[in-house]
Amino acid sequence: MCLGIPGQIVSVKDPIRHLAVVDVSGIQRDVNVACIVSDDRPIEKCIGDWVLVHVGFAMSRIDEDEAAETLKILEKLGEVEEELEAMRTTGT
Amino acid sequence: MKYVDEFRDPEMAKTLLKQIEALTLEIPKASKRPLQIMEVCGGHTHSIFKFGIETMLPDCIELVHGPGCPVCVLPMGRVDDCIAIAETPNMIFTTFGDAMRVPGSKKSLLQAKAEGCDIRMVYSPLDALELAKNNPDKEVSFFGLGFETTMPSTALTVLQAEADSVENFSLFCNHITIIPTIKAILDSPDLKLDGFLGPGHVSMVIGNSPYNFIANHYKRPLVVAGFEPLDVLQSIWMVLKQIKEGRHEIENQYNRIVPDDGNNIALQSIGKVFELREFFEWRGLGSIDHSGVKIRDEYAKFDSEKKFDLPSLKIADPKSCQCGEVLKGVIKPWECKVFGELCTPETPLGSLMVSSEGACAAYYQYGGALMEAKKAEAEKTAS
Numbered sequence: 001m002c003l004g005i006p007g008q009i010v011s012v013k014d015p016i017r018h019l020a021v022v023d024v025s026g027i028q029r030d031v032n033v034a035c036i037v038s039d040d041r042p043i044e045k046c047i048g049d050w051v052l053v054h055v056g057f058a059m060s061r062i063d064e065d066e067a068a069e070t071l072k073i074l075e076k077l078g079e080v081e082e083e084l085e086a087m088r089t090t091g092t
Numbered sequence: 093m094k095y096v097d098e099f100r101d102p103e104m105a106k107t108l109l110k111q112i113e114a115l116t117l118e119i120p121k122a123s124k125r126p127l128q129i130m131e132v133c134g135g136h137t138h139s140i141f142k143f144g145i146e147t148m149l150p151d152c153i154e155l156v157h158g159p160g161c162p163v164c165v166l167p168m169g170r171v172d173d174c175i176a177i178a179e180t181p182n183m184i185f186t187t188f189g190d191a192m193r194v195p196g197s198k199k200s201l202l203q204a205k206a207e208g209c210d211i212r213m214v215y216s217p218l219d220a221l222e223l224a225k226n227n228p229d230k231e232v233s234f235f236g237l238g239f240e241t242t243m244p245s246t247a248l249t250v251l252q253a254e255a256d257s258v259e260n261f262s263l264f265c266n267h268i269t270i271i272p273t274i275k276a277i278l279d280s281p282d283l284k285l286d287g288f289l290g291p292g293h294v295s296m297v298i299g300n301s302p303y304n305f306i307a308n309h310y311k312r313p314l315v316v317a318g319f320e321p322l323d324v325l326q327s328i329w330m331v332l333k334q335i336k337e338g339r340h341e342i343e344n345q346y347n348r349i350v351p352d353d354g355n356n357i358a359l360q361s362i363g364k365v366f367e368l369r370e371f372f373e374w375r376g377l378g379s380i381d382h383s384g385v386k387i388r389d390e391y392a393k394f395d396s397e398k399k400f401d402l403p404s405l406k407i408a409d410p411k412s413c414q415c416g417e418v419l420k421g422v423i424k425p426w427e428c429k430v431f432g433e434l435c436t437p438e439t440p441l442g443s444l445m446v447s448s449e450g451a452c453a454a455y456y457q458y459g460g461a462l463m464e465a466k467k468a469e470a471e472k473t474a475s
């Protein structure tokens with residue numbers, strides 16, 4: 001109920017009721033997208049967007065840049081580790 | 093799966109664990125007693141056990157599993173109310189599956205269903221609204237549960253019911269709010285917590301600024317965290333880094349989902365349909381002021397509490413239950429006297445044993461090895 005699951009908007013179902021079809025790992029279902037549409041991003045423009053779906057509602061658009069940024073930070077932490085490892089093994 | 097697999101890389105997890113261990117060596121107080129970090133959200137509790145994160149962490153870090161599982165903090169009187177609604181003639185009572193096995197004072201919803209009540213599990217409140225439309229000669233009530241994460245979904249469903257002039261749909265509102273709850277925990281006298289993992293999906297709705305008092309007033313770090321293993325580990329690392337540097341700030345690890353100012357449309361729908369209750373009763377924690385919401389008078393015709401006759405009794409938990417102490421982090425689940433014997437996921441006495449987001453059920457399901465190790469350790473120090 002609280003965890004949510006990522007899915008991709010594939011088509012518009014009922015623009016008045018803010019319903020879109022979202023593909024979640026191959027399963028398609030109607031999802032209410034009222035919380036992620038706006039005047040400058042109407043429902044038709046959301047096709048292709050990745051969203052986090054909770055109990056039949058898209059609650060957040062997944063920010064691809066931020067996702068990449070977080071992964072980059074993680075990678076950097078990994079690099080520091082590699083350097084430290086190199087320092088330890090070479091002893092210099 | 094996109095945006096899931098990337099955050100499950102086992103090699104990266106190993107690296108992060110090493111970094112975490114290195115950081116703890118630089119925090120002097122960690123050598124005297126374990127650093128206590130509370131994950132407020134049941135979703136984190138679930139991930140922590142599912143991926144065995146607690147067993148991987150160094151001994152000087154103790155995760156305290158907080159009260160953020162809405163199913164687990166549901167008082168028995170509220171379950172009895174659900175059953176009273178479900179027993180109303182001509183009723184289809186609808187609920188998320190998680191709530192089916194929560195014990196009431198006499199029975200659970202699952203037992204009531206077996207006895208003949210028309211109780212149906214739905215995935216979304218919108219499914220309940222659809223049922224109402226398809227069964228115009230019946231009443232349909234939906235059991236609304238959860239923190240701010242699920243509040244917009246029921247608020248929008250009520251608004252949709254009004255737009256579609258559906259007369260036979262109502263909501264039994266049991267939504268709770270996170271901030272007064274964290275405050276109640278921070279005010280508890282036996283508090284030893286050193287920092288928090290903030291609830292990622294609640295924050296995607298309310299944003300990050302409501303937590304500022306934790307940093308400013310209580311001087312504790314909080315990192316809003318995602319739910320995959322690397323999210324959790326990175327967030328723990330960020331909390332430790334703050335502790336090491338003597339900082340206490342609100343940080344956001346879960347940027348890809350949580351915008352700093354939350355979701356305005358979701359907040360507006362909540363504000364339109366719901367208002368704060370003066371207090372709400374929690375299982376194990378007692379009554380917390382302003383910790384729940386109810387449906388505003390304008391939408392009274394969609395309010396199951398007003399539509400049907402409810403007993404609304406306050407029912408004390410069984411004496412042997414120690415759910416409250418577990419919720420506050422005073423004891424570990426396996427230290428409860430009835431854990432695993434009288435209280436199991438099949439026959440739960442306390443609600444922490446019901447949902448997979450509850451600390452007791454999580455320990456029962458995934459925590460075997462950890463529990464045995466800790467028990468042995470406790471026995472060794474006792475003898």
Ligand code: SF4
Nearest residue numbers: 415428435442445452
């Ligand atoms: S074992 Fe059962 S009664 Fe004890 S704290 Fe856990 S859920 Fe509550």
